[in-house]
Amino acid sequence: MNAEFMAALDILEKEKGINKEELIQDIESSIEQAYKKNYGNDQDFEVVFDRETGEIKLFSRWLVVSDDVLELSGSEKKLQDALEISESCHIGDVIEQEIEPKDFGRIAAQNAKQMIYQKIKEQERKRIYNEFVEHEGEIITGSIDHVERKMVYVDLGDSIGFLPLNEQIYGENYKPGERIKVYILSVRNQSKGPEIILSRRHPGFLKRLLEDEVPEIYDGIVEVESVAREAGTRSKIAVKSNDPDIDPVGACVGHKGSRIQNIIDELGNEKIDVIKYSEDPYEYITNALSPASVKEVLINTENKQAYAIVDDLQFSLAIGKEGQNVRLAVHLTGWKIDIKSTSEFKKILSEHPNFREEFSKKDEHVEKLVDEIKKEMDALLDDSAGSGKLDMDDDLFLSELNDNNE
Secondary structure, eight states: OOHHHHHHHHHHHHHHOOOHHHHHHHHHHHHHHHHHHHHOTTSEEEEEEOTTTOOEEEEEEEEEEOTTOOSOOTTEEEHHHHTTTOTTOOTTOEEEEEEOOTTHHHHHHHHHHHHHHHHHHHHHHHHHHHHHHTTTTSEEEEEEEEEETTEEEEEOSSSEEEEOGGGSOTTOOOOTTOEEEEEEEEEEEETTEEEEEEESSSHHHHHHHHHHHOHHHHTTSEEEEEEEEETTTEEEEEEEESSTTSOHHHHHHOGGGHHHHHHHHHTTSOEEEEEEOOSSHHHHHHHHTTTSOOSEEEEETTTTEEEEEEOGGGHHHHHOGGGHHHHHHHHHHOOEEEEEEHHHHHHHHHHOTTHHHHHHSOOHHHHHHHHHHHHHHHHHHHHHHHHTOOOHHHHHHHHHHHHHHO
């Protein structure tokens, strides 16, 4: 070891971010363990690494014991023998002497090299993990390295990501060398290095593509409220605007559909419905079922159930191929939606004339209880107005009533 070796450690610390002092301590420890393995575990050694010159020295240490001791361990030395090493030592002192065992230089060099290599690998794994874990839920562009057993390996620059079969878009072909956009689904710290799981099916992938394509979303003017996706075939996106002068759907679609078309091209012609989000469940459900035209929506807020009434000719469109349109609408809105044609609904009404009122009303027991609470509150307020004050129990009771009403 020499000054050139120390200079190399300085470069590693600067370029790789490896702590030089920690590395030196690890080198000392590894050399000590290697020496004990080769020359005996019962001896007490100390490895000293000169931080200035890079020189490594090995010292053997002993505990000074009485000359009367009959059996000595490898780390003990009788006083008479110890005085030959240190003339001022006494019983109970620890003395040391530099030793130069055969092949020590080779052992030191091998262990230093191995430790440095190990530290570099550990530091690289840590750096890569930290870099990618910060970008979970984001899009990254890589190139396809190879495909093995339907698993697509994507070169991300510093690491290889994995695109499993269940995260691929059905029907896509992945060829080595091809550039590809992927969604960082998760990053796991494994013993062999970070495991980066990628996706092109996740709804978040579509959301991020939209954010990249629409400046109004990046600026926070337009927000993506919900995404429902069946990758490779069709998706629905609900958006809202924080600026009354900005149409959220128009902003996402772009001039002559240019913005949304770029995303459709990226997803292999996956159909995308962009609809306007609304706090009003009637309007929201109506929008979610587009392109079908909805005549009427009945809702039960308590169970989050809805009936959507459409013309007979619109029924198939509202349901969609194999139920896809209504299924996506359900995922998008979070409401359970039942589609009825006009003729079906007329038949229901003929059998149950009060169906609208019965479906939409709340639980009768709950309504009765609310009415009773309101009457009690009104009476309490009248009494309080007469006395001019409320005691603490009355005040608490009012607070509970208000909470129940809310």
